């Protein structure tokens with residue numbers, strides 16, 4: 628899932644303070660799970676902004692709403708007529724949602740209330756961890772299912788580097804060295820010989836945007 | 851509670867203005883005591899910044 632954290636309140640306030648009618652628009656999928664941008668968080672943020680507006684004597688009408696997803700138009704199209712009555716949409720969706728709504732809404736600005744971070748796993752409720760960086764050319768079959776792109780601080784394709792320290796990364800004792808994890812895993816899988824092979828430089832063109840693709844089967848059906 | 855207090859701090863409201871009390875339905879006298887204590891505390895803290903911003907000075911003086 629996509630993770631994100633709400634921007635500092637002052638930054639958000641500075642974005643909205645010059646508008647007259649603002650909708651705080653939540654997304655009830657990924658960003659709701661990380662308690663940053665679901666309907667509940669949109670409601671709380673709208674309420675805080677109303678308090679701030681009252682303190683500053685700013686006459687802004689601030690409301691809130693949410694839909695299940697901002698990354699597919701069919702979810703926000705049904706409320707489009709209503710949201711077009713606002714002069715700013717403060718979206719608490721991830722960056723994908725902000726982009727897509729901007730493209731579809733017309734002349735109304737859509738601003739981001741959260742900083743989108745990474746797509747990650749949820750090992751325990753309230754904890755998020757980056758395990759894959761979406762490089763477009765997966766090598767997990769060579770690394771025991773542990774991604775060195777996302778989990779090694781230097782994204783080394785051949786590791787560990789000289790900084791590995793008792794199983795931790797030199798960058799921080801809170802980060803496990805991905806290449807030690809890979810070694811341990813390969814040992815368990817009885818595949819240590821793979822560690823001796825040099826992984827060649829990756830085709831990074833597949834990791835860079837703009838990226839898009841179409842599902843071939845669906846394209847054929849359409850024809 | 852801590853989270854809500856931190857949200858209030860963000861908009862310049864003293865987190866002391868919010869408190870949660872746990873007590874059973876059978877604790878009437880204690881409930882009254884808490885209400886009095888909390889009312890007293892809020893009086894001491896004075897009007898909230900939101901109240902100050904949204905109410906007229908005239909009303910403020912009357913109170």
Ligand code: SF4
Nearest residue numbers: 759760762765766774
């Ligand atoms: S190698 Fe690339 S696609 Fe595979 S897990 Fe790592 S970042 Fe993701």
Ligand code: SF4
Nearest residue numbers: 779788791796804805
């Ligand atoms: S210590 Fe390990 S995780 Fe850190 S940069 Fe070196 S190889 Fe990567």
